[in-house]
Amino acid sequence: MVTKFNSFTLIIIFILFCAAVKGQDKSGQVYWKGFKRTNFSIAGHQAYYVTPAHALSGNPWIWRSSFPDWHTDMDSILLAKGFYVAYINVDDQYGSPQSLQIWDQFYNYLTAKMLFAPKVALEAVSRGALYAYGWAKRNPDKVSCIYAETPVCDIKSWPGGKGKGPGDTALWRQLKQAYHFTEAQALAYNDNPVDNLEGLASFRVPVLHVIGLNDKLAPIAENSNLFAQRYIAAGGPMSVSPVTIGPQELQGHHFPIDRPDYYAKFIYDNSYPVKQPLPYNKYFETAGGLPRFYNAATLQKKATVAFLGGSITFNPGWRQKVCRYLKERFPETDFHFIAAGIPSLGSLPHAFRLQRDVLDSGKVDLLFVEAAVNDRVNGTDSVTQLLDLEGIVRHARKSNPAMDVVFMAFADPDKTADYNKGITPVEIKNHQLVAGHYNLPFINLALEVRDKMNNKEFTWNDDFKDLHPAVFGQELYFATIKSLLNTCFGDAGIAGNNLKSGLPHPLNKANFENGSYSNIENARHDKDWTITKDWTPQDGLQTRDGFVHVPVLSATKPGAELSFSFKGNAVGIAVVSGGDAGRISFSIDGAPFKDRDLYTQWSSFLHLPWYLLLGDHLDNKAHTLKIKISPDKNNASKGNACRIVYFLVNNN
Numbered sequence: 001m002v003t004k005f006n007s008f009t010l011i012i013i014f015i016l017f018c019a020a021v022k023g024q025d026k027s028g029q030v031y032w033k034g035f036k037r038t039n040f041s042i043a044g045h046q047a048y049y050v051t052p053a054h055a056l057s058g059n060p061w062i063w064r065s066s067f068p069d070w071h072t073d074m075d076s077i078l079l080a081k082g083f084y085v086a087y088i089n090v091d092d093q094y095g096s097p098q099s100l101q102i103w104d105q106f107y108n109y110l111t112a113k114m115l116f117a118p119k120v121a122l123e124a125v126s127r128g129a130l131y132a133y134g135w136a137k138r139n140p141d142k143v144s145c146i147y148a149e150t151p152v153c154d155i156k157s158w159p160g161g162k163g164k165g166p167g168d169t170a171l172w173r174q175l176k177q178a179y180h181f182t183e184a185q186a187l188a189y190n191d192n193p194v195d196n197l198e199g200l201a202s203f204r205v206p207v208l209h210v211i212g213l214n215d216k217l218a219p220i221a222e223n224s225n226l227f228a229q230r231y232i233a234a235g236g237p238m239s240v241s242p243v244t245i246g247p248q249e250l251q252g253h254h255f256p257i258d259r260p261d262y263y264a265k266f267i268y269d270n271s272y273p274v275k276q277p278l279p280y281n282k283y284f285e286t287a288g289g290l291p292r293f294y295n296a297a298t299l300q301k302k303a304t305v306a307f308l309g310g311s312i313t314f315n316p317g318w319r320q321k322v323c324r325y326l327k328e329r330f331p332e333t334d335f336h337f338i339a340a341g342i343p344s345l346g347s348l349p350h351a352f353r354l355q356r357d358v359l360d361s362g363k364v365d366l367l368f369v370e371a372a373v374n375d376r377v378n379g380t381d382s383v384t385q386l387l388d389l390e391g392i393v394r395h396a397r398k399s400n401p402a403m404d405v406v407f408m409a410f411a412d413p414d415k416t417a418d419y420n421k422g423i424t425p426v427e428i429k430n431h432q433l434v435a436g437h438y439n440l441p442f443i444n445l446a447l448e449v450r451d452k453m454n455n456k457e458f459t460w461n462d463d464f465k466d467l468h469p470a471v472f473g474q475e476l477y478f479a480t481i482k483s484l485l486n487t488c489f490g491d492a493g494i495a496g497n498n499l500k501s502g503l504p505h506p507l508n509k510a511n512f513e514n515g516s517y518s519n520i521e522n523a524r525h526d527k528d529w530t531i532t533k534d535w536t537p538q539d540g541l542q543t544r545d546g547f548v549h550v551p552v553l554s555a556t557k558p559g560a561e562l563s564f565s566f567k568g569n570a571v572g573i574a575v576v577s578g579g580d581a582g583r584i585s586f587s588i589d590g591a592p593f594k595d596r597d598l599y600t601q602w603s604s605f606l607h608l609p610w611y612l613l614l615g616d617h618l619d620n621k622a623h624t625l626k627i628k629i630s631p632d633k634n635n636a637s638k639g640n641a642c643r644i645v646y647f648l649v650n651n652n
Contacts, residue, residue, distance in 0.1 A: 033075070033079065035053070035085075037049070038050075038051065042109060043105055045088055045106075047087065049084050049114070051084060052079045052082045055083075056082030056083065056272055058273065059084060059115055059117050060083050060271045061085065061110070061116045061120055062121040062123050062267060063086050063087070063120045064087045064128070065129070066128030070125055073260035074267070078264050083121075086116075088103065088106045094127065094131075094155065094178050095131040095133070095134040095135075096179045097328040098178075100138065101328065101329065104139075107139075108486075117271070119141075121143075122145075125151075126150050126152055128151075137199060137200050140202070141476070143205050144205075145207070146205060147208050148207070148209045150217075152193075154193070154226070156186075157219065158223075160175075162187065163222045165216060197234045198471045200234075201231055202235070202470065202471040202472035204236065204237055205236065208240075209224045209241070211243070212252045212255050216251040216252050224240060225240075241262075245258050278457070280483035282448075283447055284487075285435070288441075290441065290485070291404075297365075298333075303334075303336070304335075304363060305336070305364075306337075307319050307339055308340045308341070308357070308367060308370070309341045310345050310371065311341065311342075311343035311374075311468055312341070312373060313368075315468060317471070317474030317478070325482055325485070336362070338357075342545065344602075344610075346372075346377075346378050346380055347380060347384075347385050348378075348384060349611045350388065351388040351389075351395070351650075352517060354396065355395070356517055359395075359396070363400050364399070364400060366405075366406070367396055369392060370410055372408075372427040372428065373411075375427045376415065376425070385427065390437075390438075390506060390513070391513045391514075391515050391650070393438050404440075404441075406440065406441045406443065407431050407443070408443045409428050411449035413460070416453070416460070420450065428444060434507070437507055441484055441488065443480060452476075510570070512570060512650040513650075516651075517647070517649075518647040518649045519646075520551060520553040520645070522647065523564045524564075524565075525562035526561055529554065534550075535548065535549070535550060535552035536548055537578060537607050539578065541579055541606055542605060547609045550645060551645075552576065552643045552645055553644040554641060554643040554644070555641070556580070556641045556642075558630060558631040559628065560628065563624055564647055567649075567651055568649045568650050569618045569620045569650055570613065572648035573627075573644050573648060574645045575609075575610050575643055576609060577602075577603045577608045578608070580640070581600070581639075582598055582634075582641050583596065583597050583598060583633050584627050586625060588624070589624055593626075596612055599633070599634035603637070604636065611648065620651070625647075
């Protein structure tokens, strides 16, 4: 299938195709292999589905990615058993991102309108593997299994001909045009079917390749064998079935299908009974949608997207997938992405670092915010969470009234335990309260993870593994976020006609909508405090990006004192808390001193960025904060150090 057929073969296939397409009864009904076929169009592309005489419950289906009338014995068997067969023609696009957008629309139509099963079996012949694996890797949650016959698994092998095969010069040129690639970009392309298989493997999608041992057009060493090696190494279930009987034609690329019943059984067993996963739309609220961002992406064709969060945002996974999705969904848009995830940080740090880490980079059109996991882990109290979250929204919208904001609450064992007790976690309540007040989309991934585990879709230990999700969890997070985005973009035309500006009255006037950093050089201190311009630890402990090789105001001697004058209604400090973190005493405007321990449960192995709110709900006027190093310290600490990276001030 990777090169042109000889003229005789083309004539035979054309006759068979015409017979299938034009075979009609007296009522004008179209039939395919003796079964009713329904033709329609998706975005200008011809498509069809074939209906079994008696559909199985749940409507299982198989999706042919290309060459729909080649080796159809297996499809006929499955139709007789109650499967649907479907196909959409996006030929000559070689699985390009644009073609996969059409695939998305086709899938959405068949599952949402025709109620086909939520997971589909993919059938890929030759170059059809470029489509099937491209789509499957973007949607591993939607695939029951994959059957691939003589699959092309690397464009460099075919049509590029850069390996052992001859390739096809004309089709290589056509592929580069479909992908908008230069020669160098095509050779450097790193999302072939053999690449990035971890997500597909994490869903344990069964794969079966049927190959010819002497296939010279798609040599197995650089296609199926390489795919199998990598997929199995990633944990994916894989089998390979060589066909050695019958004529091996077209340089070993064509051969008879020897065991159609066996291959049909592979698809049947992995697709039926149909399992119904809990729908993603149960776990998000679109609220006011994302009309402002949609306008920026489609009309202005220039958009900035920022990601504000902790380690789950910082680590590779869902964030990169959202970026790729947006670029593929809006291919003509010039995107700028701001990765503002810093491990260990929750809503309190976000409220005060928003300006420097996000807004100073320019006008932001879409902001993703996550804080619920670290707010629980860090022990941020409920009132402070509300001040933080509302402050983030108001600060963001004041910088750009046309900014859309999405709140997300990720999963952790504590939240799962709360839900299992019938308790809504306080962090979730606070996210919902602020999102609801400001009409923002909100995704409750914590509830989704709990519910899907209870629905036996996966387990924490085997699949999710940690609150820093394994590959499976990252894929699940992305799938839900993508579902929200698709829903919002689908409604964007309506929502975009009624764009409201301005902010509602605040839930709490003391919120941190003007939170910012204040330079440590603004403090006055005695000789026991020093400013190190390029601070690095000397004890070998780990550090966090953004909190090493930065100026730090530090003291280690008990009694060392400083004062910091500010104007606002809230004040705090951001410190690095390592193995020698001590204890401070502090006072605002001459009030009695209070103590605060700087040592944390992580300080023994990490110089942790740690934010302490020392005063809030103050009168919005001038104040003076005094800090002293206490002679007391945590029993686990090795010293009395206080290392301040920033002062935190909210001036309302």
